[in-house]
């Protein structure tokens with residue numbers, strides 16, 4: 001297995017996790033002790049210790065006093081630097097895995113990125129590469145004409161994209177053409193709510209997810225209709241610039257009742273929200289003066305360190321409204337969650353200060369600070385992403401027959417969500433990485 005040459009090659013052997021407490025994320029309960037047997041990349045059996053028959057030759061792991069949860073999923077990451085023409089972010093893989101992030105959703109691929117994603121998937125499956133599963137990859141569509149938009153959707157489909165990613169500057173007619181073409185090809189459309197439509201219009205039109213609470217701030221304000229009217233019919237870049245200029249007023253006019261009405265409608269329309277609270281959090285807090293002295297900074301590849309320096313040294317990282325945005329974002333998440341809107345855990349790594357892998361644990365803590373229980377925060381990174389991606393038959397919980405992507409923790413995450421960071425071992429696709437293996441993954445990038 002290759003991960004910056006840190007870990008040894010590893011065959012898949014049968015693994016027996018003995019005496020573990022299994023965390024049932026769906027019910028929010030613990031069950032144990034159990035012996036969990038893993039074979040051929042899957043959970044083969046979950047038995048009480050007296051009923052368990054540990055197969056001869058199995059790799060035995062002492063799970064007494066330890067807690068088993070499903071591998072975590074980061075629903076918003078960037079593995080490509082297509083705009084800046086830099087190499088793909090393979091350097092992030094060991095960081096994700098060392099932090100128990102066994103699955104990611106890639107948010108801005110090109111059609112030309114897809115063969116490399118397929119290669120990563122094949123190498124990871126063969127045990128040649130330590131990397132999270134790229135559970136879904138979205139190809140960005142931004143045609144200048146309606147026909148070009150439709151053609152880009154078809155090309156993305158042909159290239160193997162799992163979904164279509166849209167950004168804020170996509171004009172409404174083009175966005176509707178994208179949705180229509182994607183629907184005929186049975187492809188989901190996800191991304192930012194285009195700045196020319198309201199959040200609830202995007203949900204009603206079938207956009208499956210919204211990232212970073214885009215336009216939710218506006219939908220939770222008293223100025224949504226007026227703000228949108230001022231943007232209608234302009235060109236894409238102007239629309240986005242105008243929306244940014246309107247942000248101060250939008251945030252100042254946050255209205256709890258409007259937010260509750262929006263949340264109820266959103267829950268009915270079933271559009272998932274990937275809030276990326278960790279990004280708003282760091283935008284509000286800004287970098288510490290000695291941010292490059294953070295031990296994790298050395299894990300970034302040199303070109304990424306340079307990008308962070310460039311962005312962070314400009315100052316005003318999150319713009320003038322970052323503090324207020326952060327405050328409002330937590331109120332919005334609390335309101336959405338209370339209304340039953342699905343919140344999915346995502347980080348936008350590797351945005352500056354958003355360390356791949358590490359940041360997902362911060363996101364879970366911020367979700368709990370915004371009103372989710374620890375069990376709900378765990379669901380936001382396990383079974384809910386699995387359901388969203390249509391993969392809940394094979395992943396998202398600790399159940400027999402599911403893929404063996406697991407975290408063995410030294411403390412109960414239901415009693416304190418920060419315990420997801422106390423990782424004793426990771427099972428990635430049926431292969432055990434113990435604490436020493438995980439530490440070996442955390443190497444300065446070259």
Ligand SMILES: [Zn+2]
Pocket residue numbers: 076077078107348
């Ligand atoms: Zn992003």
